[in-house]
Amino acid sequence: MNYTNNYNPTISDAELFESIKKEREYIGYYNLVHQDTSIFKEYAKTVKQKDIVVIGIGGSTLGTYAIYKFLKHSKTLDKKLHFLESTDPIELKSKIDAIDMKNALFIVISKSGTTVETISIWKYINSLIKCDKSNTVVITENDSKLNAYAQTHQMQTFEIPKDVGGRFSVFSAVGLLPLAVVGLNIDVLIGGAKEIYEGFFSENSSYERILKKxxxxxxxxxxxxxxxVFSYSSRLEGFNKWYIQLWGESLGKIDINTTKQGLTPVGIIGPIDQHSFLQLIVEGKRDKTVTVVKVDNFENDMKIPDVKLEGLEELAYLEKLDFSYLINEQADATIQAINELEDIPCDVITLETVDEKNIAALMYEYELLTSVVAKFLHINAYDQPGVEAGKIILKNKLKIK
Structure with a gap:
């Protein structure tokens, strides 16, 4: 008897784990936790400018923004990070107006080196001020046209490895360089990511929860x-945006059986969205999982003052409460309400505090989770053919015009 088949049943945890370990040989983001960060720290010491302007889009900015947004109000930073991403002319002008162009360092980031949005914005910046080796650094692939331009003009360059995709690149030069320049501790960042890496690949702390989820x-x-993802801190707004790209662009694919796959990411902020999206979660169609992300210690002692408001005496129980206590009680009340329904899958991630280690651990865990889900779905997490088609159409339309 001869027998062939193309069945692709769900793989076991052991089979999946071996496949993920094998991926480390050709998918570069896994191994970024082992890199030497000295090149970024040494360059950061040379930067005198106060306005650090990242020009890029998507994977070139979202991860960096997520970390900076989470940390900037908890750190004493003498430099400010700006992000020029959108070609919306009104937004672009308002952001540029807030930058001291003569005291700015421009970090141009494009993996391919030909990203339409990035080059368009950089062209405009060049019309306002001369971009040269004194005020511009380029992060791209070593063989890109952008890298060739930078080399010709003696600009400092840093490499995005070919085996590191844009949405998985936050722990490469893409994120580490600008974050080091503004004064964040990139070694602690890498340490937070490495802790998750080691816990997963040694089949300890993070292994079971990532595979189960x-x-x-x-x-x-x-x-x-x-x-x-229901994040109970406005500081996690950037993380939510990064997660949406990571999840959507990695998992919306056609699998090896030519079946269209996809999980839809939604990122909301508590307590704000308790007054909007929570209603849909609780009484809407049962097609959603919920992950609540909390911060245990905000390291902030701001309190609700003992101020008497006539007619509102019934809310006197709020007086002298820490705002950090209030937001966590709001989160816990939401979690309890969801769990009591018993038909909405829900998990809770609690970050110990607002620091580099915790945000890096959260983001690296989500990178691993994305890769593992892709393996279970029999899809390639690392390409984006649906996006590339639109890019080709746009370039052809612009050339015709």
Whole structure:
């Protein structure tokens, strides 16, 4: 008897783990936790400018913004990070107006070196001020046209490795350089990511929870195909945006059986969205999972003052409460309300405090989770053919014009 088949059943945890370990040989983001960061720190020491302007889009900015947004109000930084991403002319002008162009360092980031949005914005910056080796650094692939331009003009360059995709690049030069320049501790960042890496690949702390969660997402993809991250801190707004790109662009794919796959990411902020999206979660269709992200210690002692408001005496119980206590109680009340329904899959991630280690650990865990879910779904997490088609159409339209 001869027998062939193309069945692709769900793989075991052991098979999946071996496949992920094998990926480390050709998917570069896994190994960024082992890199030497000295090149970024040494360059950062030479920067005198106060306004650090990142010109890029998508994977070139979202991860860096997520970390900077989370940390900037908890650190004493003498430099400010700006992000020029959108070609919306009104937004672009308002952001440029807030930059001291004569005291700015421009960090131009494009993996391909030909990103339309990035080059368009950089062209405009060049019309306002001369961009040269004194005020411009380029982060790109070594063989890109952008790198060739930078070399010709003796600009400092840093490499994005070819095996590191844009949305997985935050722990490469893409994120580490600008974050080091503004004064954040990139060694602690890498340490937070490395802790998750070691816990996963040694089959300890992060291994079980990542595999369990990934398997659930894959096996219940037809029932719960919307994954809500409910972050209880406005500082995590950037993380939410980064997660949406990572999840959507990595998992919206056609699998090896030519079946269209996809999990839809939603990022919301508590307590703000308790007054909007929570209603849909609680009484809407049961097609959503919820991950609540909390911060245990905000390291902030701001309190609700003992101020008497006539007619509102019934809310006197709020007086003298820490705002950090209030927001965590709001989070816990939401978690309890969801869990009591018993039909909404929900998990809770609690960050110990607002620092480099915790945000890096959270982001690296989500990178690993994305890779593992992709393996369960039998898809390639690292390409984006759906996006590339639109880029080609746009370039052809612009050339015709």
């Amino acid at each position: 990934a398997r659930f997402f894959a096996e219940y993809k037809n029932s719960f195909n919307i994954n809500v």
